[in-house]
Amino acid sequence: MTTRQERGAVRQLRRFGDALLSLVYPPVCAGCTSAVSRSPAVCAACWRDLRFLERPFCEVLGLPFAVDPGAGLVSPEAIANPPPFARLRGTVLYQGLGSRLVASLKYGDRTDLVPLMAGWMGRAGAELLAEADLVMPVPLHARRLLRRRFNQSAELGRHLARTHGRRFEPMMLRRVRATRSQVGLSASERERNLRGAFVLDPHRVADLKGRRVLLVDDVFTTGATVSAAARTLLRGGAAAVDVLVFARVAAGGS
Structure with a gap:
């Protein structure tokens, strides 16, 4: 044969x-x-019951506009408090079925949802994936990973990297400090909570120099988590960091 x-x-x-x-x-x-x-x-x-995020939206934060202000415009939030990452794209609003799918994957061990959710993410973030040199998930601290048994962001990122032919780097960025839950914290409290939480693997950091990174997470709420991770990557030599999430809140800046 x-x-x-x-x-x-x-x-x-x-x-x-x-x-x-x-x-x-x-x-x-x-x-x-x-x-x-x-x-x-x-x-x-x-x-x-799904609200997919489509243009018109802020080209930086992916925040949907109520009316179309014209191509290439950014939101007042992005102007007043520019994020360390270059662009964020979300797939659906974090409400209704969108939030239930996140909870099912994250807390219900529904890894069978990964192809569906990552497939939608791939369409929402097509331009980011096309330009990415490396795909990385937002990492979990080892203790939390042990409790959950898997990192939902890594599962989404692995599927995206494989289906779009990108290099997947799940271990280059590490979470070394166990932080308290972000729920209920103010923006400044979230930032303090995440200070020093991320580091780069010294054995892999050479591969980061001059690369464009696509950071993958499940939910974007205030921006504190992905911003802290993006700053660590930029300090390590990344040329730029984009962010792709499954769901994001309607307003605000995880």
Whole structure:
């Protein structure tokens, strides 16, 4: 059997396995578990509960505008408090099904949602992915990673890097200080909470010099987490840092 024939046989075997699996576990909606034609997917009703972020939005923060102010404009938030990262793109607003999908992946061990969520992220951040030299997830501290068993941002980033042919670097940026939960903290408290939380692996930092980094996270709320990570990367020699998240709040600047 030739290599081409072998690949064809593998594809046929995979299709047969997928068909058999769908008979045992029929595909269901990622939002409400109603029946759908394929998985991963959401039903029509759940689709209407998603608010995808599309232009017009702030070219820096990805913050949606109520009206179109013209191409290339930035929000007052970005002008008043410029972030250390160059551009942020979000996929959906952090509300309704968007927030439930994040919670299901993060706390419900729903790693089966990664292809669906990362697929949407890939479309929202296509321009960022096209220009990225390295894809990195926002890291978890070792103790939190041990409790959760996986880093949801790393799972999303790994899928994005693989499907878009980018270099994935999950270990170059590390979280060395266990910080308290950001929930309920003010912007200044969040910044203090994250001071010194991130470092670069000294054995890998040479590969960062002059590279454009795409930092991947699940949610963007105030910007404190990704800003602290971006500053660490820029101090280490990154040419620029962009940010791609699954969900972001409607206003504010995680």
